[in-house]
Amino acid sequence: EGRSIDVQEIDAASATGVQNVRDSIIDTIGISPARDRYKVFIIDEVHMLSTPAFNALLKTLEEPPPRVVFIMATTESHKLPDTILSRCQQFEFRTIAAAKIAERLRFIADAEKIKVTDDALREVARAGEGSMRDAQSAFDQVISFAGEKIEAADVEAALGIAGSELLARVMEGIAATRPADALAVVDDLVMRGHDLRNFCRDLLAHLRDPLVAKVSGEMGASLDSSGVDRKELARQAASFTESDLIRFFHSLTETENSLRTAAHPRYQLEVGLVKLMEMRRLAPLTELLARLDALEESLRTGTAPALPQRTPPASGGSSSGTSGKTSSSTRMPRAEAGGQAARLAPEEVPFEGVGGTPRTATAATAVTAAEPPALTLVPPAAPPEPEPERAPEPPSQIPAAPSSLIGQIKAALEKRRRMFLVTALDAAHRVGVEDGELYVEFPPDAKHLRDTLAKPEGIKNLREVCREILGHDIGVRISVKERGAQPDDMPLSKDDEARRDKQQLREMAEQHPAVQQVLHKFHGEIVDVKRVEPK
The missing domain is CATH 3.40.50.300 (P-loop containing nucleotide triphosphate hydrolases)
Structure with missing residues (x-):
């Protein structure tokens, strides 16, 4: 015996x-x-x-x-x-393949004259998790529950495991991004009395097989799915990428772990499945990091980033009456004060840079209602002072320097790690381009900074930076404001200078094509701006 x-x-x-x-x-x-x-x-x-x-x-x-x-x-x-x-010999026992367990269970069923389907045997073998003894114990439990005629549904009811149809239903909900299916699946599990944590483990095992099929490219013996048709499994694998399946696996693992101590397992599972079905809408972290790197580089260089853009829908054109006045630098069109703010979508339009060279910027055009809601730009509470009108200049002559040019000069100097020059420019009373020269005017109490900037090395760096930005050589003129100036020309206080710099940075951010793309892509708004020193 x-x-x-x-x-x-x-x-x-x-x-x-x-x-x-x-x-x-x-x-x-x-x-x-x-x-x-x-x-x-x-x-x-x-x-x-x-x-x-x-x-x-x-x-x-x-x-x-x-x-x-x-x-x-x-x-x-x-x-x-x-x-x-240290005093024992160790022998590592391997788990038994599910096919071998099912074969042994078939032998037992024939000997006991029990009619059982192949799908039911595969479900019992999978429940054994590689242990012949556990599989036989589970088989005895199923026989006690269903008698001498056993089908896959009987195994699912007796052992409280998720069947292939329920697992396929979850996979279809993930592929079609239908979060409502998650609530229906959990409700079905609760009504049947299934263990919710066991369902998570079953779904984890089911997620493995599409990933194996996706990576290996074949439906071999390494697949463990029970009762799932190979064509159905191949169709599920084709619906996702490897990165999608890996993210699903990690998310479901967190949900399964949280069910151990959850006060309300049903709620925890519902949230976990909804998160799983919404996950396909989220961009992978690596893609977001690559976009942020491209945007950071574009902000440093002042060029438009090479980011994937959504194709803009056809629009009926915009009225010229709402464009308003324009200064020497191109600004985003704003809506009338009493009208509704226009929704924006990216569209490539020509943009004349500070050097007269055509560039590419992102302009705002009205989109149809089919587009998702995008950023609503609100005019700033305190608009910048209008620049004095100047007589038209020939195209070859350099226009007055907008705040964007000053920002580009500072960014280029920061890239060269000439922080003392950036500090000197920040303390300048006026900076601009006039008569083919870059003029920098300091207040009377900043002569030491004038001397720092006027050194041969400082002049050389300024000329090289301007040549890189404007595309041609330019002169540099540095002066100190006389003390007898009018009150309007008196140097600004530190608080006023900080507010002025803050306003200039905000204008630069609002007008920069890369920032506009980010705001549109993520439906955001500019809350605060600050200068980031290079590492």
Whole structure:
């Protein structure tokens, strides 16, 4: 009958104390085998023994009596003390393939004259998780529940596992981005009395197979899905990318872990599945980081970033009456004060830069209602002072320097790590371009900064930077404002200068094509601006 009085099995999960070890092992170890050559002690789940029990067992393991063999089984060998492991031979048992388990269960079913479908056997084999004993125990449970005629639905009801149809329903909801399916799936699970954490584990196992099929490119024996048609599995794999499936797996793993201590497992699972089905709408983190890197580089260089743009829908054109006055630098068109703010979409239009060279900027055009809501630009509370009107100049002559040119000069100097020149320009009373020269005017109390900027190295750096930005050479003129100036020309206070710089930075940010693309893409608004020093 497969029994022997010389073989003794001890369940360490229930007999964890030192007294249990003494009664079961130490007191009986001196008795010679009654029939067999060896006396065998099998300790199951040995890692559950307490530290005093291990200490009591250690002496026996150090000097075992002849004809005594200890077999210790565990699934967590790392929990065993090193003093125990060092005195044992370790044998790693491999799990049994689900196909082999199903084959053995078929043999048992035929011997017991039980009618069971192949799908039902595969479900039972998968529930065993590689253990023949656990699979046979699960099979006995199903037989007690369904009798001598068993189908896949009976296995799902008896063991509380998710069937292939329910798993396929979840995968379809993820592919079609239908979060409402998540609530329906959880409601179905609760009505059937299924264990929600077991469902998470089943879905994790099901997510593995599309990923394996996607990576390996074949439907081989490494797939573990039970009752899922290979064509259906291939269709599910084709609906996602490898990165999608990996993100789904990590998100579902977090949900499964949170269910262990959740006060309301149903709510936790519903939120987790909704998050899973909404995840396809989210851009991968690597893509967002690449976009931010491109935007950061464009802000430093002053050029439009090479970002993927949505194709703008056809629009009926904009009225010229709402464009308003324009200064020497191109500004975003704003809506009338009493009208509604226009919704924006990116569209490429020519833009005349400070050097007269055509550039590419992102302009705002009205879009149809089919577009998702985008950024609404609101005019600033305190608009910048209008620039004095000047007589038209020939195209070859350099226009007056807008705040964007000053920002580009400072950014270029920061890139060269000439921070002392940037500090000097920040303290200047006026900076502009006039008669083919870059003029920098300092207040009377900043002569030391004038001297710093007027050094040969400073003049050289300014000329090189202007040549890079404007495309041709330009002169540099540095002066100090006389003390007898009118009150309007007096140097600004530090607070006024800070407000002026803040306003200039905000204007630069609002007009920059890269910033406009970000605001439109993420439906955001500019809350604050600050200058970031290069590392």
